[in-house]
Amino acid sequence: MNDGLFSDLEEIPHEEVLERLKTLEEHLRSLDLEFNDLRNERRSQIDLVKSLREAVSDIEDVNSERRGLLKKFHEIKKVADKERGVRDKVNIAIPPPTSVLEEWMAETHTKLTTIDNDLTAVPTLNRELDTFQRFFELQAAVVLKRTAEEAHGRYIKLVEEMRYITTQLDSARKIKDETTEKTKEENSELDTDKLTRKEIRKMSRRITGIDKKLDAISSERKDERKEINKLRSYLRITSSRGKPIKLSDVKQRASEGGSLNTHELGAILDSGGLSNIDGQRNEDSERSSKRMRGKKKSRRLGVTRGGPRKGNSATRRE
DSSP: OTTSTTTTTTTSOHHHHHHHHHHHHHHHHHHHHHHHHHHHHHHHHHHHHHHHHHHHHHHHHHHHHHHHHHHHHHHHHHHHHHHHHHHHHHHHHOOSOHHHHHHHHHHHHHHHHOOOSOGGGSOOHHHHHHHHHHHHHHHHHHHHHHHHHHHHHHHHHHHHHHHHHHHHHHHHHHHHHHHHHHHHHHOTTSOGGGOSHHHHHHHHHHHHHHHHHHHHHHHHHHHHHHHHHHHHHHHHHHTTTSSOOOHHHHHHHHHTTOOOOHHHHHHHHHTTOHHHHHHHHHHHHHHHHHHHHHHHHHHHHSOOTTOSOOOHHHHHHO
16 A cells, blocks of 8 residues: 555654655755756856857957958068168169269260360370260169169059058957957956957856756756655645544545545545555455454353363263
8 A cells, every 4th residue: 555656655744744845845945046046147158158259250350351461461571672672782882863873874975975176175095985984884873773763663662552451450450459348348257368269168168067057956856846746735635634644544534435525535546546445445354354253263262161171971960
């Protein structure tokens, strides 16, 4: 008969069942509080991860753009340095500008192509050879100087491109700083130095850990609610007639054909059904029969009050 829903409670005092119910209810309340706290923490962590992912994505886009700009900047700078090297090398060797060189070359050309009427002013052969040498040197210098000036022009254009790229880099840095500041304002507890994918993975693992705790607490709450409902049902059944009674008394009354209220009938059904009541009746009847047979047998075997047993002869003599 102890295989029903309340079999583990039938032999426990009523006060102990009440105390167990109170303890379980208090523990369930603490589990509810812990569950709600963890759920709120999980919600907060999810919001934080969303903001972090958005910020990191924006920063990565900016960083990708910055990397592209920096790569382009260094490529342009390399060419600009080469052009500047060509310019500086020529300028060191030939300081005067092209316009001055061309004036000098024109003056020299005039001297070579003009014959003075005063024959005494005609230059000597050596002086004339020196003038020719100067003219060709100036001519070569002009060519080199023009090359240097062209290199300088290209260098200036490259510098302008580098300045433009620098402006874009500053703009990208500003966007990154604004994104970081915005994320910090929206999530004051977030360390802006940790706007990385690594931090996202770390927070995701934290959320997974919270999920596992929530699952464990949810399962424990379910079991405790089930036990609490069981204790409440037992107490309601055993207190339905105004005072605490044992469930075995309810079963005894049912086996004897007594009246049962709805709570008591439900308890009987939960404890194994009416078939067990019939079984209990049969068992009770069998035990009663055994007691009766035992009593009859003891009377047959008992010692009579009249003394020792007498045979037929002794009876006839009397």
